Amino acid sequence: MDTSRRSFLRSLAAAPLLAPATSCGPKSSSLSPVAPSPTPPSTALPLGQLAQAAGYLYGAAVDVTGIGDAGFAAAVGTECGLITAENSLKWAALRPAADRFDFTRGDMLLNFARARGLAFRGHTLVWHSSLPSWFSSTVNAGNAEQFLVEHITTVVRHYAGSMHSWDVVNEAVDPASGRADGLRNTPWLQMLGPRYLDLAFTTAAAADPDALLCYNEYGLELGSSAAKRDATLRLLSDLRGRGMPVHALGIQGHAGGSGWPQFDAGGFAAFLRDVGRLGLRILISELDVKDNNLPAAVSARDQAVAAIYRDYLAVALADPAVIAVITWGLSDKYTWIATSAPRTDGLAVRPLPLDASFARKPAWDAIAAAFDRKTSRAVRSAVSDRHVLNPATSGPGRPISARPSGGQSDRPAVLRNRDAPKADRPFRGRYR
């Protein structure tokens, strides 16, 4: 980030009681002169900057079709601090044949990110889905280890030094598979047993010692998710306990839909706390809101979607282990929800922060307000801390950070330096 932008954000963080820098979303300051507007003015700061001022990363999943659309590309460049490769780094995209790698699409995304100073996130090295058609007839118990290690080594090395983080393993937990360890019965598990998880993380760490290595999972937020939360926690605790290089949990966060009334804020918050206690960071890695059971009228539907974002982020951002919020797409023009959870009335789905014309929606306001509330809180406590802290570390001109040691500051002291995840080492990237 250039110095002028950084000092601007610093002054923004240092001046919470002046006129709000953005008029989007509800303000916690009682001095806010006007009620929040549903459509923020175009001068409102983008989500990436609001996130950064609060000590988070904001980003979105994108694919090559999207970045070829000038309007979408501009919106991503404006709003995001990071992009995730939505499909371009999955096996099906990278492996046209058993003996060939095709990095064309992944490299297009990396170049797009680089040209705009965005961090780049890899998704995903090991998953039971999005496998190429040759996979099942070619990979077997005899050669699976060789395929896994070769794939991870080749792909992670290709992007080494450029990757913010990798989803090393995706969706490995599934209590419904009926195993005592809660693992999903995937081809990798069948061919290699549970050791495929160790193999994946150690191989990724050897190929890029600087990337944040994540385990990514879905379906952790509802009352009915308790067994999955327990199994996920047991898996992470086991991996960490045996010194495996897993640094973060990615929580997909595909919210909304018919099950959402069972959102279990308390159970989810306790889960985040337990994950943090393992020394892991947390990324909300694929947030979007299914609107297939919400009213047809656009304004009512947009408000309902925004309320789900608000409730979700109220829990997520309250936990100090959470470092990033990534939506699964940015605009309703490009969203997997259109096919994975379409509406029965045939209306276009509206799950993301921007509409199909790239205009900000109430969902955008809800995300902005969630970051904004964190900034206000952090700044208020930093300002009051000046009375009790050493002025050398808290005086004017010092950057005020919402999370000075990478989000660990609210943790019990015993967890701060012991088993510090690799994320505690200085990151090289712009937003790390």
Ligand code: XIL
């Ligand atoms: C989805 C993509 O968004 C779709 O375009 C693709 O057809 C299928 O995969 N969890 C994940 C993501 O980890 O990889 C999935 O992405 C969405 C659910």
